[in-house]
Amino acid sequence: xxxxxxxxxxxxxxxxxxxxxxxxxxxxxxxxxxxxxxxxxxxxxxxxxxxxxxxxxxxxxxxxxxxxxxxxxxxxxxxxxxxxxxxxxxxxxxxxxxxxxxxxxxxxxxxxxxxxxxxxxxxxxxxxxxxxxxxxxxxxxxxxxxxxxxxxxxxxxxxxxxxxxxxxxxxxxxxxxxxxxxxxxxxxxxxxxxxxxxxxxxxxxxxxxxxxxxxxxxxxxxxxxxxxxxxxxxxxxxxxxxxxxxxxxxxxxxxxxxxxxxxxxxxxxxxxxxx
Amino acid sequence: xxxxxxxxxxxxxxxxxxxxxxxxxxxxxxxxxxxxxxxxxxxxxxxxxxxxxxxxxxxxxxxxxxxxxxxxxxxxxxxxxxxxxxxxxxxxxxxxxxxxxxxxxxxxxxxxxxxxxxxxxxxxxxxxxxxxxxxxxxxxxxxxxxxxxxxxxxxxxxxxxxxxxxxxxxxxxxxxxxxxxxxxxxxxxxxxxxxxxxxxxxxxxxxxxxxxxxxxxxxxxxxxxxxxxxxxxxxxxxxxxxxxxxxxxxxxxxxxxxxxxxxx
Numbered sequence: 327x328x329x330x331x332x333x334x335x336x337x338x339x340x341x342x343x344x345x346x347x348x349x350x351x352x353x354x355x356x357x358x359x360x361x362x363x364x365x366x367x368x369x370x371x372x373x374x375x376x377x378x379x380x381x382x383x384x385x386x387x388x389x390x391x392x393x394x395x396x397x398x399x400x401x402x403x404x405x406x407x408x409x410x411x412x413x414x415x416x417x418x419x420x421x422x423x424x425x426x427x428x429x430x431x432x433x434x435x436x437x438x439x440x441x442x443x444x445x446x447x448x449x450x451x452x453x454x455x456x457x458x459x460x461x462x463x464x465x466x467x468x469x470x471x472x473x474x475x476x477x478x479x480x481x482x483x484x485x486x487x488x489x490x491x492x493x494x495x496x497x498x499x500x501x502x503x504x505x506x507x508x509x510x511x512x513x514x515x516x517x518x519x520x521x522x523x524x525x526x527x528x529x530x531x532x533x534x535x536x537x538x539x540x541x542x543x544x545x546x547x548x549x550x551x552x553x554x555x556x557x558x559x560x561x562x563x564x565x566x567x568x569x570x571x572x573x574x575x576x577x578x579x580x581x582x583x584x585x586x587x588x589x590x591x592x593x594x595x596x597x598x599x600x601x
Numbered sequence: 602x603x604x605x606x607x608x609x610x611x612x613x614x615x616x617x618x619x620x621x622x623x624x625x626x627x628x629x630x631x632x633x634x635x636x637x638x639x640x641x642x643x644x645x646x647x648x649x650x651x652x653x654x655x656x657x658x659x660x661x662x663x664x665x666x667x668x669x670x671x672x673x674x675x676x677x678x679x680x681x682x683x684x685x686x687x688x689x690x691x692x693x694x695x696x697x698x699x700x701x702x703x704x705x706x707x708x709x710x711x712x713x714x715x716x717x718x719x720x721x722x723x724x725x726x727x728x729x730x731x732x733x734x735x736x737x738x739x740x741x742x743x744x745x746x747x748x749x750x751x752x753x754x755x756x757x758x759x760x761x762x763x764x765x766x767x768x769x770x771x772x773x774x775x776x777x778x779x780x781x782x783x784x785x786x787x788x789x790x791x792x793x794x795x796x797x798x799x800x801x802x803x804x805x806x807x808x809x810x811x812x813x814x815x816x817x818x819x820x821x822x823x824x825x826x827x828x829x830x831x832x833x834x835x836x837x838x839x840x841x842x843x844x845x846x847x848x849x850x851x852x853x854x855x856x857x858x859x860x861x862x863x864x865x
Contacts, residue, residue: 353781354778354780354781357781357782357784357785358781358784358785360785361781361784361785361787361788362788364785364788364789364791364792365788365791367792367804368791368792368794368795371795371799371800371801371804372649372795372799374799375656375657375795375798375799376649376652376653376656378657379653379654379655379656379657379658380652380653381653385652386652507626507630508624508626508627509624509626509627509628509630509631511627511631512627512630512631512632512633512634512720513630513634515631515634515635515638516630516633516634516637518638519634519637519638519641520637520641522641523641523644528641528645529645529648529649533648533649534648
């Protein structure tokens with residue numbers, strides 16, 4: 327335990343400083359969040375029109391009310407766990423400051439993990455929770471709907487944390503590509519588009535053709551969005567729930583080993599000029 | 602006058618293309634990124650339309666036409682005026698704007714000509730493919746007059762995009778960095794890709810009268826489908842264009858007057 331508290335003592339300031347930085351640029355931060363949140367409203371109106379145009383009241387197992395919750399919970403999940411570790415690594419590789427971070431007696435990956443965790447806490451507390459409360463209140467006043475029970479919410483939070491780890495490790499691996507390619511901006515844009523699609527952020531995975539769904543269930547991406555949201559909606563229960571959470575955990579291990587392997591490879595072929 | 606600027610633009614473009622050739626893969630990745638962003642939107646529509654016959658009274662191909670049409674003015678504006686993002690972000694903060702005031706050419710022209718953004722081809726390619734396929738599926742006949750109208754509303758739509766960007770980017774002259782407010786307003790253009798009728802009344806009002814993105818795609822595109830009359834579609838688009846540009850350019854001119862360089 328002593329060992330852990332010592333480590334925490336070293337790395338916690340990285341989380342704290344990120345939160346402080348986000349606090350000082352809060353106007354910009356909230357404007358960007360708001361801009362992205364507008365896209366959620368486009369999707370919301372689109373789905374409403376889809377359900378009004380449909381002859382059946384459920385589509386792929388979703389009612390309109392469930393779909394509305396899906397859209398907003400999916401959006402706050404995406405906002406909470408998002409990080410720009412890949413962009414950060416890209417920048418540090420490009421301007422060479424990664425060299426300084428390599429000679430320091432701290433683990434680069436752990437440092438970035440704590441930074442993302444700071445981002446997560448800030449985004450969760452100041453964006454996800456307020457939007458969630460607004461959603462709960464709107465739902466209660468308009469259709470007298472109560473939020474899910476505390477057990478479901480705890481399971482959701484657990485799955486959300488696993489999703490956070492998955493996205494962190496994935497972005498870490500992705501950021502290491504900066505050692506090999508220069509066009510990271512475009513590549514990240516591409517990654518974002520594909521991720522929002524296959525993680526269930528844009529459309530529930532249940533809408534895809536069956537063979538595609540089966541494939542996505544085995545991959546780590548649904549862990550970043552679809553799984554927590556489906557848990558929130560109580561659409562995952564019993565054995566299926568355990569199995570999905572296990573998949574999330576297994577992928578964290580796999581991605582961890584991939585990230586170690588990529589890191590060691592990248593460091594070997596890193597050359598830094600001057601100094 | 603006009604020929605001088607055209608010649609200058611060619612020179613700027615040539616310089617820019619040299620940079621582009623240096624970073625060929627970056628260019629292709631960037632273009633592909635914007636291409637995929639738009640493709641995911643279409644796959645979304647395909648998946649949804651497997652379950653419903655029409656959306657709010659619009660058929661799949663009509664929706665695709667509006668969606669594709671929306672990409673064109675967006676892409677054209679993106680191609681030519683991407684430097685406005687930098688104006689809102691860092692050109693003024695760093696005092697770099699001095700450069701544009703010192704040359705014997707129109708500062709706005711100079712600012713815009715400096716950057717050419719080929720990522721926009723991702724949007725343009727998607728737009729062109731969608732518009733062409735949906736036109737043939739919808740059996741729309743395009744007479745010469747229709748083609749001219751199409752080009753006209755396309756230019757108007759692009760100018761509306763540029764005007765909205767110019768207006769909010771010009772705020773940077775006073776507040777130094779206006780990129781976040783520009784980002785928020787630019788995000789509203791996402792609403793323009795779908796029929797206006799699916800939104801609530803306040804959203805429709807904002808899209809039509811305040812930030813007129815509805816005129817960049819929905820109104821003109823519905824005119825070609827035959828669901829909106831010419832007065833609203835073409836007249837409205839033209840008026841929206843003139844007003845937006847007048848307001849944006851005036852703000853820009855006032856901004857230049859208020860500009861204080863970052864001295865040392």
